[in-house]
Amino acid sequence: MKESKCVMLGDSSVGKSSVMYRFVRNIFYDTIPCIPEGIFYRDPLKINNESIKFQMWDTVGQERFRSLNKYYYKNAQFVVIVFDVNDQKSFDNVRYWFQQQQQFTLNSAVIIVGNKIDLLTREVTIKQGEDLANELECQYIKCSAKTGQNIIEIFEKIGRIWLSKPQCKEIETPILQKQEESSQKSCF
Template structure:
């Protein structure tokens, strides 16, 4: 893939844990204190997935409507998107359709996307089967995550990277690892979220 960064954006309402997912993945950090992201920030991380090196540029922005004016810039050149909801908040899940439509309207048609049900260490109110069905209906991957415990965090980013690699390879006519039929690979991850080496782990991805 070379050293050119591959842009991945996180979408979702304020408070669903987007910043903590990035902090956990990038620096293995987590904060219980909520601070709404102001503006746009990004981090980069180079990983290897199925023997392919890829440099992810992971973008974070506030999930509040007053920042809608910067959304076109946010989506521009994105190769992957993670639509994040809070399993303890039905409204955050219900809002995913708005975020999905914004993504569809502003991002490249080849941008791959996944749904992440975050805060799965807590008792949820969002029906997991319904969330999986929603992701399947829109050809998106799905995974339950916890930024607090690190469950499936590494695996989430590795899976979106895997899908990006496959999509980019398909566009160039080259062979590359492809997600399994049905929207993803049946993986699972240990509670610590595993490594970012690209080794295959089990997860709640489907």
């Protein structure tokens, strides 16, 4: 089984946490506090005969917290950049989030997610989302964290992208071993 780190990026209030909670717990909360969350795990997802256990890292989109996000990016295999299809500014900022992750990740699988498709108003079209994804050489998918539409598909799609990369590997976890005690005591 591959345990893989997934970082959620995007502006504040686009639904990053909602997408994550829907994926991990199959729950939708109307309100979620804007604080950086810890790590959440989901039961393994079977993709291309491989089991992937997603280690989810939620970030804060608010400007005052953005400097902290780079610490979340380290060793991420997956990057999910979320925008609100009803908010043009959040879509315009996808490039910013893409550039940020490029500075701090190496060979991550990236997907752009247009959230809140359950709402009737649209400021961003499907074609705009697809065109931006093509420009940035990544994938695009639309979803609704509220209804659950396409949530599992996001992670199946990004999992397939990652598994197709030659450098696909598990997170390196250091193994601690007890050192043998020396009969001589020394400060050196």
